[in-house]
Amino acid sequence: MVHGIRCIGLLTSGGDAPGMNAAIRSVTRAAIFNNIRVKAIYRGYKGLITGEIKEFQTQNVSNIIQQGGTILKSARCAEFRTPEGRQLAYENLVREEIDALVVIGGDGTFTGARLFSQEYNVPIVGLPGTIDNDLFGTDSTIGYDTALNTIIDAVDKIRDTASSHERLFFIEVMGRDAGFLALNSALASGAEAAIIPERETKVDQLEELIRNGFRKSKNSSIVIVSESEVTGGANGLAERMRREHPEYDVRVSILGHIQRGGSPTAYDRIIASRMGVAAIDALMDGLRNIMIGIVNNEIVHVPLAKAIKDDKPVNEQLLGVLQILSI
Numbered sequence: 650m651v652h653g654i655r656c657i658g659l660l661t662s663g664g665d666a667p668g669m670n671a672a673i674r675s676v677t678r679a680a681i682f683n684n685i686r687v688k689a690i691y692r693g694y695k696g697l698i699t700g701e702i703k704e705f706q707t708q709n710v711s712n713i714i715q716q717g718g719t720i721l722k723s724a725r726c727a728e729f730r731t732p733e734g735r736q737l738a739y740e741n742l743v744r745e746e747i748d749a750l751v752v753i754g755g756d757g758t759f760t761g762a763r764l765f766s767q768e769y770n771v772p773i774v775g776l777p778g779t780i781d782n783d784l785f786g787t788d789s790t791i792g793y794d795t796a797l798n799t800i801i802d803a804v805d806k807i808r809d810t811a812s813s814h815e816r817l818f819f820i821e822v823m824g825r826d827a828g829f830l831a832l833n834s835a836l837a838s839g840a841e842a843a844i845i846p847e848r849e850t851k852v853d854q855l856e857e858l859i860r861n862g863f864r865k866s867k868n869s870s871i872v873i874v875s876e877s878e879v880t881g882g883a884n885g886l887a888e889r890m891r892r893e894h895p896e897y898d899v900r901v902s903i904l905g906h907i908q909r910g911g912s913p914t915a916y917d918r919i920i921a922s923r924m925g926v927a928a929i930d931a932l933m934d935g936l937r938n939i940m941i942g943i944v945n946n947e948i949v950h951v952p953l954a955k956a957i958k959d960d961k962p963v964n965e966q967l968l969g970v971l972q973i974l975s976i
């Protein structure tokens with residue numbers, strides 16, 4: 650065995666995302682296919698520290714590709730942020746004879762992974778599992794497409810009541826630091842505008858919206874808003890709107906956790922399956938401390954440091970498209 654990897658540990662961490670199970674299935678089966686053992690670690694880094702670890706066979710991942718959430722559970726683990734916590738985690742890796750880790754999560758998960766691999770020289774490959782799509786180096790993260798479709802489904806329903814009552818709806822979606830969900834769901838649901846974190850410091854987006862005279866031809870409107878401490882999200886903007894423009898009948902809908910749930914879309918299942926196989930290939934090829942991404946429908950390898958640190962820009966031209974289409 651040239652690559653020297655006999656056993657991998659596999660965990661999901663941070664916010665759960667639809668398609669994580671498809672990724673777990675793929676990593677597990679690709680490893681076993683290549684005669685590499687798989688140890689499933691429960692509750693993210695927490696399970697690594699407490700030793701909540703179980704060997705998986707191929708049947709442990711049967712019948713999960715269609716399920717949302719993660720069968721491995723996810724947790725936030727403050728202890729892993731400390732050197733003492735990471736040392737306990739390493740001791741468990743050694744005890745379990747785990748040679749490498751595959752971690753599925755977002756930028757926090759990768760930040761922890763990078764630190765751990767630097768301290769203990771453990772080969773780690775990350776799979777981007779987050780609904781926010783905020784990781785640099787991949788066109789899409791696992792879970793993003795499903796969340797986008799869930800949002801569109803909800804907005805279509807809200808539109809029925811918005812138009813019946815001629816109301817202005819601010820609909821809040823997830824993505825505190827990244828406007829991908831807001832911008833693309835606004836486009837796909839025919840909303841009038843999107844208010845996104847990338848523009849928060851550049852311009853007063855609410856004022857801009859009024860100035861552009863949104864939907865002059867109709868009384869009902871839908872504006873998709875990223876959650877935000879700066880604008881106060883949908884509630885903050887609605888309050889401001891009521892104060893400054895009492896002529897509008899304003900309502901708020903915060904979509905919340907439904908955005909994380911549900912059966913993954915075909916697209917998320919497919920990228921999760923491809924990325925899982927690519928993770929095992931990468932480890933066998935001697936690659937370390939990278940994230941698997943997909944760019945232009947091709948698998949790519951992105952250094953973890955880049956995936957975490959580099960900002961992934963939203964395509965702000967889409968705001969122009971939205972404006973044109975909302976006349």
Ligand code: ATP
Nearest residue numbers: 663664725726729730754755756757758760761779
């Ligand atoms: P999402 O984008 O969906 O929120 P995430 O992976 O960014 O997912 P976090 O809660 O930020 O979610 O991180 C997951 C876990 O990674 C944390 O609970 C912690 O155990 C670990 N982690 C995050 N940042 C660090 C860090 N700086 N050092 C060590 N571990 C970290």
